[in-house]
Amino acid sequence: MTDDWKRQIDRLHAELVRRDDPAEWVVEADAVDASRRYPDLAFRGPVFGLAVLDPTDTERALEWRLLKPVTDATPQDARDTLNSHLWFKAKDDTDDPAVRRELLAAVARLEREPIDDLTVCGARYRIVRGDEFARTGRSGLEPPRPTDPEPADRAWGGRSDTPSPDRDFALVPGRETSPMVVAMKVALQGYAYSGARFPAAVREESERARTAYPEVVLLPVGFGVAERRRGCWQPRGALMPTPHEARRLLVDAMIEFWPQLYEFSAAERQRYVEAAEEFKAAGRANEVRVDDKRFQICRIERMVRIGPDGPEPPRRSDVDDYGPTKIHPTMDEDGTLHYDS
Template identity: 50%
Template sequence: MDDHPGKSPDHLTINVTHRDDPLFEVAEADALAALRKYPDIVVRGPLFGLAEQRPGDRPRWRLIGELENGAPQLARDELNSHLWFKAKDETDDPAVRRSLLAAVARLETAPVNEVSAAGTRYRVVRADEFARIGGGRLEPPRPTDPDSESWDPKTVDPSRSDGFVIDHAAAVGLSEGIGRANLLSLSYTAGHYPKDVRADSEKALTSHPGVVLLPPTFRVVERKEGSWGLVTGLHPTPQDARRALVYHLKVYLPDMVGIDPKEAAVYAKAADRFAQRKRPDELLVRGKRFDLVRVERMVRIGPNGPETPRPSDVDEYEPSKMHPTMDEHGVITYDE
C-alpha cells in the first residue's frame, strides 16, 4: 500500500460515481440485476484492434475502429492500411507524409505493436472477449442497451467502439465498478490452455493490473450440447445482430452453404417470423437454437496504457507490403 502514496495512479483507480439521473438509475438497476442473474463468465479468447494517443490525449488512448480482429497481425495490417490512406488522403505536407510512410514501412517488414507518426502514437491493443452466463444461458441484450428498430438489411448502426476513450480513471457507475473489480484477477488457468498462454496470462495480472470495459457488442450464437457455435460477427446493437441472423438464414445458408431449397424455405419462413417479433432474443428452427448474446470485452491497463499482444498470441502469417509505393509528394508507383 506504500508503493503509491497519496493519489493512486490512473491504471489502478476505479472511480465509482452516482448521477442523479433517472436514465442512469434505470441502467444501473438493470446492470446490477444482470450481474446477479448471470454471475459467471465464459471467455472466448483474445481480440485485437487499434488505439491512438495524440499529444493532447496523454495519458489516455482512443480506439480506432472496432477492435474485433482474431489475431495480432490482422490488427497490424489494419494499422498499415489506416496510415497509408492517411498519408494518401489526409495531408499535403511532405514531412507529415514521410512520417506516416516510415511507419507503414516498419509495419510491412516487422511484427511491431506500436509505431509513432506525425506526433501520434499508434498501438495494437489486446482485449479479452467474454459473455456472462447463468442458469445455463448466456446473457442476452439488456433492456437498457442502446438499440435500433429497422429490419432493412442495408441499415448499418453506428459503432460505439470507434473513438472510445480508454480511461481507467474515468467515473463509472457502481455496476461497472463491481464488474471491473471482479475481473481484475481473471486469467487463463484451465488445463486446455497451452502452458505459455497460462504463463503470459498470469504475468499480465502484474504488468497490466487495471481493467477497462469497452462498450458491449452483440452476436448470434447457435446453442449446441454443452457449447455455443458462432453464427455472426460482433455488432454494435442487438438489432444489427438480429439483421445479421436474418441474412444468415435467408441468404448465407442457401447461397453459400447450398442447403436444399425446401430446407431453405423453412429457414426463410422462420426468419420472417423472427423479424415480425419485438426485439427477439432467440429463434428455434429445425431443432437448432439461435441465441442473441451480449458480448463484453476487457482491456488490461498498465502504467504505459493498454496491453499489447502477448508472446503466446498466435499469428498465421507474417507482415507484408499491402499497398503500392508512395513518395512524400503523394505520387503512387505501382510496382510490377
C-alpha cells in the same frame, strides 16, 4: 474485495442516489438483476484493435483512444489496419514530402515486421489486446437487457448504420460511474487463464499480465449471434453495436448467406425463411430454432488491461494466421502511385 474498492463502490452508489436520475437507477437495477440471473462469465478469448496517443490533441494529449474497434481475431489484422491508416494519411492528409516520407517509411516497416508499437509524426500507435466474454446462467448466455439502447430506425433492410462505439473511446481507468461496473472491474482484475486446455505459456503470460497491466477498462457492450453446438455456444458473425443490428445480421444470414454457403436444399431454404420471418415478426425476440439448431442474440462484453505505459499489446502466445505483407500500391514522396511495384 479490498476496503478501498468497497469505499469506491459505496461512493458511486451515494452519487447515483444524489443525482436522482430515474433512468440511471433503472439501468443499475437491470445490471443487478443480470448479475443474479447470469452469475458466471464465459471467456471466448483475445480480440485486438488499434489505439493512438496523440500529443497534438491538446484536450486528450495523455489519453490513449481507440482508432479501430477491438474486434479483430488476430494481432496481424489490427497491424494491417495500422498499415492502411498510415498509407491513407500519406495519400490524402498531407502535401508535405517530408511528412509523407515518414508515413511511408512506417508503412514499409509494417509490410515486413510484426510491429505492435510505433511512433510516426509524433503520434504513438499501439495494437491493443482485449478479452471478450459473455455472462452465463442456467438458461444460457445473457441476452440483451431491456435498457440496452436500440437504433431509432429498427428496419430489417439495409446494412448496419450505427457507428461503432469503440471509435475514439478513451482507454482511461477510473471514469466509471456505475457501482455494478466497478464491481465487475474488481472481479476482472484478478482474472487469468487457467485449466489444462490452455498451454503453459499462455497461462504464464496471463498471470504476468495481471501484474504488468493491473488496471481494467471495460469497452462498450456489443451484441452478437451465437449457435448452440455440441454442448457449447459458438459465435456466428461479427460483433454489432445494437441488439437490433445483431438480429438483422441473423436474419440476413438465415435468408441470404447461409443457404448459399452451405448449399441448402430447397426445403431447407424454405424452413430458414419461415423461421426468419417469424423471428422478425416477434420484434425483439432473442432466440430462433430451425430443425435441431438453436441461435441466440447475446450480450458481449470486452475488457482491456492497462498498465503504467498504456493498454496491453499482444502477448507472445497470441497466434497469427499470417504475417506482414504489402497491402497497398507503392507511393512516392510526391504522392504518385505505382501499381506495378
